[in-house]
Amino acid sequence: MTNPSYFESVTSELKFRDRFVTEGAKLFSEIPHVAASEWGRDHLFACRVIRRETRHDVLPILSRHESSSDMKLFPEIYEFLRGPDSTYRSQSEHGLVRDSGCGSSLAQIWAAMAMVKGGKDLRIERREESSGDESDNTPDVSAKRIRRNTAQEYYVNSTDIQVGSSSPMAESSHGHSSIGYVDNETHMFLSSPEDETLRLASCVIRHILYYAPPQDSGHLQTVIEFRDAKRRLTGTxxxxxxxxxxxxxxxLNRRKVQGDIFAIDKERVAIIEAKAQFQCVENGRPTISDSCLAQMTCEALVARLSDPYGELKKGSAILIHAAQHYMCFLQFDISDQYLSDFESASPSTFIYVTSTNWFDLSSRSGREQVVKNLSCLMCWAM
Structure with missing residues (x-):
């Protein structure tokens, strides 16, 4: 019998202890030393990870920075929330930037969204065809555009997906998830390369950092910016x-004016982790797989171990996790006591993980929640 995902099942100290004994888990000092990409369920038990059961619209560490609903927003954010025209998936990025009138950063979001949601339909199929002379064995390779089915039968919006007689998922009582009932086969069919997921996430985050409060001014001494480069973190x-x-x-990092330059003074405001698709779907509900949670736990743990300047406030590391056109935010609380205790023969402390709901970037409600979390994140980090 397959165990339920760690993310969904280990949500309290009592459940942790029960599963630890039942599965014969090992202490951190007893498990083999492997690369982060090979971390899995064993490492989650060894690191004593507990996912707090309640999901939030905004991470608890950021919630005190929530602004009033009547706050004025720049037109660029209103247009982002409003969403693209219905024809965006049939246009080129060049056309969206030059002709849509929505600005380059917003046009790049819709172009990236089109590739993630309809990438297979946007690629040209190459076929070998006869040149008409049957004696000529040299194939004529010509590019032909795949015929578009305007009904797009292969695509089903996640908010409408049903399996059997099941209904789309109701919103969580703990928050407003913008994701619906997900059929795993449909989801896998629509999966795009991981780089396309990362491209969409980076375009969305950048646009919000450019125009959303508190960075809705052109004259700031401190700014939060997106870092494209993948970074190798090492901790002991x-x-x-x-x-x-x-x-x-x-x-995301923070830059401040020092003299006549903007210098990076905080490198880890948040860490990005992207996947090509959901790696785990349980009963039509997408969740974070054991391997993905373990990888993010490793990243958060290393960030805490290699934090000589105390950049991580109150021992909390924030990760932004993207999968296709979905995004969620996670808060890893790792205390100083934990860092000195988790390798012992009888550890007593835990890593506590809090998450938001999944937010669908193709829906207005999902975009609203992403703007809210990133605005709060900017306030928190400044």
Whole structure:
């Protein structure tokens, strides 16, 4: 019998202890030393990870920065929330930038969204055809555009997907998830390369950082910016001296005016982790797989271990996780006591993980929640 995902099942200290014994889990000092990409369920138990059961619209550490609903927003944010025209998936990025009148950063979002949601339909199929002379064995390779089916039968909006007689998922009582009932086969069919997921996430985050409060001014002494470059993080554990290495998919950093330049003074405002698609769907509900949660745990742990200047406020690391056109935010709370305790023979502390709901970037409600979380994140980090 397959165990339920760690993310959904280990949501309290009592459940952790029960599953630890039932599955014969090991302590951190007992598991083999492997790269972050090979971390899995065993490492989640070894690191004593507990996912807090309640999901939020805004991470708790950011919630005190929530602004009033009547706050004035720049037109660029209103247009982002309003969404693209219905024809955006049939246009080129060049055309969207030059002709749509929505600005380059917003046009790039819709172009990236089109590739993620309809990438297979936007690619040219190449076929070998006869030149008409049957004696000529040299094939004529010509490019032909795939015929478009305007009904787009292969695409089903996640908010409308049903399996059997099941109904789309109701919104969580803990928040407003913008994601619906997901059929795993349909989801996998629509999957795009991981780089396309990352491209969409970076375009969305950049646009919000450019125009949303508190960065809706052109004259700031401190700014939060997106980092494209993947970064190798290295940390050493306190007791056993284990060297742990993790590589992220980019992140957010903070820059301040120092003299006549903007210098980076905080490198890890948030860490980005992108996947090509949901790696785990349980009963039509997408969730974070054991391997993905373990990888993000490793990244958060290394960030805490290699934080000599105390950049991570109150021991909390924030990760932004993207999968296709969905996004969620996670808060990893790792105390100083935990760092000195988790390798011991009888550890007593835990890593606590809090998450938001999944937000669908192709829906207005999903975009609203992403803007809210990133605006709060900017306020928190400044």
């Amino acid at each position: 554990t306190a007791s056993l001296g284990r060297k742990i290495v993790a590589i992220d998919d980019g992140g």
